[in-house]
Amino acid sequence: MEKALQMYEAFAGSSTIRQLRMLGRRLEGKRIVQVNSTREGGGVAEILAWMVPLMRDLGIDASWEVISGAQDFYAVTKAIHNGLQGFPVSISQKGWATYHATNTANAETLRPSLEDADIVVIHDPQPAPLLQLCEGRRGKWVWRAHIDISHPYLPVWKTLRPIVKGYDASIFSMPQFALPLPHPQYLIAPSIDPLSEKNRDLPAEELEAVRAEFGLDPARPLLVQISRFDRFKDPLGVIDAYRLVKRVQPVQLVLAGGGATDDPEGAEVLEEVMAAAKGDPDIHVLLLPPDAHRTVNALQRLADVVIQKSLREGFGLTVTEGLWKGKPVIGGNAGGIRRQIVDYHTGFLVSTPEGAAHRIRFLLYHREKMKAMGEKAREFVRENFLLTRHLREYFILFHSILSGSNEPRIYV
Amino acid sequence: MKPFVVMDCVLLTRMSGLPEAASLRELRERLAVCGENVLYHHFYETLLRPSFDYPDYHNDFAVWAKLQLADQVLAERFGVLDPYAFASMEELRGVMLDIVDDRLNSLPYAPSVAKGAEFYFFEATTVVFDTDVRICAPEELASAIVRMTTGSIFFHFIEARRREPLAVDDFSAWLVQFGDKGSAFIEALRTIDFSFLTLAELRDEIHSQLTAPGI
Structure with a gap:
């Protein structure tokens, strides 16, 4: 059973739920695609597992895509991940080629969905090159960095920065995690789902x-x-x-x-x-x-x-x-x-x-x-840190980037 | 009579693009050039953030001075600033710079903070939307208040003071059209000192003032 927003009223309160409905109603019908590299395991997959159904519950045309790759791809992306967190790693030319080739292969499948979306949210570095591989994109693209990249191992960041700087916006969990990029950098902390198997009350x-x-x-x-x-x-x-x-x-x-x-x-x-x-x-x-x-x-x-x-x-x-x-x-x-x-x-x-x-x-x-x-x-x-706050902040971001306005106040 | 249109607002923080400040001198440099939205965010919009307990100060500069810079004197001087007492953000900026200059002149060194405790300059994107709720008579206001989100309270009672008519909350501006009937409510609202209240407490206080005996 897909989760419905109403189920969270007991935790978050009725005014919070009403507020989300109001914000969501104004995004009804928008195509929003989120992409990461694993369906199970890790915090990102857990967040997407509740966020996408709740967006759908509010009438948003939301979907979740997962890129796939061979073991050598994950070895490279793990090295990129560690490098971004400041760990000195060595990634060979061949490794970077694997990274790009795997994304190119995934782009072949995902391109129609991504190019047609109003908003695409790419999670972490694994699928980041998809932006450059979707030249016919019509929507706004957001890069969501879940990790602390404030002190990256520079050879890794030098290769990744040109890839992520093309995005329309990025999201970091904390200001301390961010590095300067030539687009708006929003701050959204992750959250938990109080109704998930991991958090609900147990007998x-x-x-x-x-x-x-x-x-x-x-x-x-x-x-x-x-x-x-x-x-x-x-x-x-x-x-x-x-x-x-x-x-x-x-x-x-x-x-x-x-x-x-x-x-x-x-x-x-x-x-x-x-x-x-x-x-x-x-x-x-x-x-x-x-x-x-x-x-x-x-x-x-x-x-x-x-x-x-x-x-x-x-x-x-x-x-x-x-x-x-x-x-x-x-x-x-x-x-x-x-x-x-x-x-x-x-x-x-x-x-x-x-x-x-x-x-x-x-x-x-x-x-x-x-x-x-x-x-x-x-x-x-x-x-x-409940998901209702998290969802609200995504909605604000979506309204903001869809408005195309850089004004601090947007009336929707 | 025009009905009161209940709006709501929600906020998302973003980086301002300014480098963080690791010392009082760097704070001064950034304060001098930061956008008005940055000042606005750190002074006015802090109320929209859920707070863990009662903060000593409502503006982020005072909190940073106290907790990170460990400069109690500076924290107190920043902390007492009432942003609603200034005609413009530029005037507020000028006073801030004077305070910092005075402090830098009186200290034998420029205080700085440890790595990880820098001041980050933010601004916010605020989305404002119509809740579809309308209030038609002054007597309906109190019951409508308790159902409002803290975002609505912020928008109509606090943020409104920066919009025309200046220094007036939206409820009072709307009540004027009801003549004597509205005046009693306006007077009740005027007694509220919101400086030390959270938004949820402010909502309760507005409700309690509007339902006090004799209103």
Whole structure:
């Protein structure tokens, strides 16, 4: 069943829903196509999975296309991704050729749909060259960068910049992620869907079943980090933090994540994590299938403290998910996490495993404070990071670029 | 009698194109050249952002001075500025520059911030639209207010003061046509000091003033 906007009234309030209907009505019939590189796994796919149906519910002719490629394409785009986040990578001429050839092949299939659209939103660098490959385009094209590209590895940015500068606008999650581009750069933070399998309320029996399935001890505190097995998520740092806490508290740790189809590096990092966890029965390393949303949901709800100790992060949806479940989150003082966690109010920002351990111990000791922070955390998400706010901002952007006006105020 | 047309507005922030400021001297340089929309956004539109708790100051410059620059004196001087007391954005800009110059002259160094704590200059695109709601009589205003979004409250009660007739909210401007009947409501609205209210609180306050005994 496709989701309908009305279903969100209980979370967002009736005036918010009315406002979205008003904005959406004025976009009725517009053809809006969004393109990314994976249907499952990762935050972008999750966002598109709710956004496109809700746009349709409002009468917008919205669709979602996914480009496909061979393993060598994903290896290159992973390197581009890492390079944009500042990691020194080497991409050969052949690699860039693969990148362009795969996009050219995808353009053959997608061209009619993309060239006919009123607005095309291209997510992240993987499908970015499609703009240049659709010369007959009639609509406006927007590049949506989900990652922090503020300090890119320059050889990668020098190759990518000419590709993205041709867009009519770009979207970044935070100002700190952006680099100067010759078009309007909008700021839109991602969000979560409170009705998704990953975020909806779960019955207590289901939580207990998950606890039993993974052999978690209900009598001891549980620390949980949910994320891909990616070096930027610092799973090894989380293990270090856990070990520091375990000296004084009998805690358990779950490191759980899936592998996205466009992330070939995951297996390598998973091996490193397994090696680091070897011999400790209280570290549970779980490689979950991409559709294990309810399991992830249950693990976050079972957690005493949710951790997202990323070293680099665009916008960690798992942080928002943890906050929504009423848990204080200990997050790496990096990227979008700085905006998601209000330090000392909804969780703590940390820079080292030692810092994480210190805050975990604080929360486990001050249970009442932990509860109060968790309550604040949920309200903070309700105000700032639910999909209704996200959808509204996309609508403003669409109205703005369709108007063709650069005026600060647009009457629609 | 003309009905009151209830509008709503929503806002999307975008980069202004100016480089971020990492010191008070850089802030001064950017303030001198930034567009009026940038000043407007950082002074007026902050209310449209959901706030976590009561901010000490309503304009972003004062908040940055306090939290990032750690300059309490500057924060207080910025913080007390009432943007509605200025006839134009240029006048406001002039006062801002005077404050910064005065501060730079009184300090032995130009304060700066750590990486990641720079001031980013934004502007906003605001979309304004008709909600299809009409209010035909002053007595209907209070009940209509409680159903309005915070965007409508901002547009009609705060942002309106920058439109003709200047310094007057839209509700009061509309109530004038009802003569004595409207005057009582206008007087009630005039008592509201919105400087320290969130938009949701302002909505409640307007409602409570319009339904107070004797109105």
